Every structure is written in structure tokens, then in C-alpha cells.
Amino acid sequence: MTGMTGFYALVVICLLATVVAGLVRVIGGPTRVDRMLAAQLFGTSGVALILLIAHIEEVEGLVDVALVLSLLTVLAAVAFVRRAWE
Amino acid sequence: MVLDWLAAILMTLGLVFFLAGTVGLLRFPDVYTRLHTVTKADNVGLGLIIFGLAVDAQSVWEVVELFLVWGLVMVASTTAAHLISRRALAQGITPWKESS
Numbered sequence: 410m411t412g413m414t415g416f417y418a419l420v421v422i423c424l425l426a427t428v429v430a431g432l433v434r435v436i437g438g439p440t441r442v443d444r445m446l447a448a449q450l451f452g453t454s455g456v457a458l459i460l461l462i463a464h465i466e467e468v469e470g471l472v473d474v475a476l477v478l479s480l481l482t483v484l485a486a487v488a489f490v491r492r493a494w495e
Numbered sequence: 496m497v498l499d500w501l502a503a504i505l506m507t508l509g510l511v512f513f514l515a516g517t518v519g520l521l522r523f524p525d526v527y528t529r530l531h532t533v534t535k536a537d538n539v540g541l542g543l544i545i546f547g548l549a550v551d552a553q554s555v556w557e558v559v560e561l562f563l564v565w566g567l568v569m570v571a572s573t574t575a576a577h578l579i580s581r582r583a584l585a586q587g588i589t590p591w592k593e594s595s
Contacts, residue, residue, distance in 0.1 A: 413499055413551065416506075420544070423510050427517040434520055442526045442583065446533050449575055450520055453537040454513060456568055457544045460561065464548050472560050479568045486575035490582045 417465050421458060428454050445489050452482025502547040509543030512536050525591035526583050534576040538569050 431454075434447040456475045463471035519532025545565045549558045 413502065416503055420506050420510060424513060427513050430517050431520055440526070442579065443529065445579070446520060446526070446529050449572065450516060450533050450537060453516075453533075453541050453568060453572065456564065457509070457513070457541050460545065460548055460564065464551065469557075472564060475564050476567060479564065479571050483571035483575050486578060490578045494582060494586075 414465055417461055421461050421465075424454055424458050424461070428458075441489075441494060445486065445494075448485060449482060452479060452485075455482075498550050502550040505543050505547035505550065509540045509547065512540030512543060516540060526588060527580060527590050530576050530580055534572045538572055541565060541568060 428451055431447045431450045434450075435444050438444060456479050459471050459475040459478065463469070463475070513536070516532050516536035519536060520529050523529045523532060542565055545561045549561050552558045552561065
């Protein structure tokens with residue numbers, strides 16, 4: 410269990426690296442959709458990150474945070490399609 | 496010990512999928528292919544990481560909760576993918592084809 414914590418931390422760092430790489434799409438676009446897709450990617454990666462941190466820190470409540478984040482991600486997509494993408 | 500290795504292997508595989516998802520988002524040519532990589536590859540990656548965490552879980556409820564999260568994320572990203580691709584088609588964005 411304790412030996413695994415370092416490995417989990419490594420996984421967290423790698424996930425963060427993929428999120429940072431995805432930021433290139435947010436900056437570069439070229440269109441609004443591409444930026445939105447990067448946000449969708451952050452939603453999935455973010456859930457993975459939060460679940461890993463919940464496990465490392467042994468904070469049960471963070472799992473609920475992950476649930477809320479995934480709901481917010483889909484709400485962002487709905488709002489984008491309905492309102493921001495003419 | 497064996498379980499630790501199993502968790503490590505599952506999570507490493509999950510990372511590979513997440514990496515593939517990011518590479519696809521950066522390198523694929525149009526909105527449909529990018530949607531495909533963001534919603535498919537990343538959900539498999541998340542699933543593998545969740546399997547890895549479930550191997551190490553302390554209670555049955557923890558495992559159930561992890562899989563509930565995965566299920567919700569899959570339903571959510573499927574819905575988002577359908578909405579975005581339908582809207583893209585309605586706007587007349589044509590799917591990319593190899594230049595012929």
C-alpha cells in the first residue's frame with residue numbers, strides 16, 4: 410500500500426502532463442469546437458486525477474467531487490452546443 | 496503484492512490510452528476525428544485506471560462507487576459527443592477525407 414503511493418503519484422504527474430499538452434488545443438483552436446473538445450478531455454482526465462488523489466490521500470469525499478466534475482463537463486458541452494456555437 | 500502489480504499494469508495501460516487521446520486531439524485533422532479520440536480513448540483510459548484503483552480498494556462500496564463514476568462519465572461523454580457531432584453536421588462541417 411505505502412509502496413504504491415509513489416507509483417500513484419507518478420501516474421498523477423503523467424496525467425497532468427497529458428492535460429498540459431491538451432492546452433495547446435485550447436490556445437491554438439482553430440475553432441471553438443476544438444477548444445470545447447479540449448475541455449471535454451480535461452473532464453475525463455480530471456475525473457481520473459481526482460479519483461487517484463482520493464485514493465492516495467484516503468479522502469472518501471473526493472469521489473463525489475469527481476461525480477460533480479463529470480456532470481459539469483457534460484453540462485458545459487450542452488450549453489456550448491445550445492448557446493455558444495452559432 | 497500480486498495485486499499491486501496488477502494495479503500498476505492496469506494503470507500504466509490506462510495512461511497509454513490517455514496519452515493516445517491527447518496525441519489524437521493534437522494531431523487529428525477535423526472535429527469528428529478529434530471527438531472520436533477524446534470520447535473513446537479517454538474513457539478506456541479512465542476505465543483502466545478505475546480498474547486499477549478497484550483492485551486496491553478497501554471495501555465493496557468503494558468499488559461500486561468507482562464504477563458508478565465510470566458509468567456516469569461514459570454516459571456523459573457519449574451524450575456530449577452526439578450533441579457536438581450532430582451540431583457540426585447541421586452546420587455543414589464536412590468530415591475530413593484523405594486528400595484525393
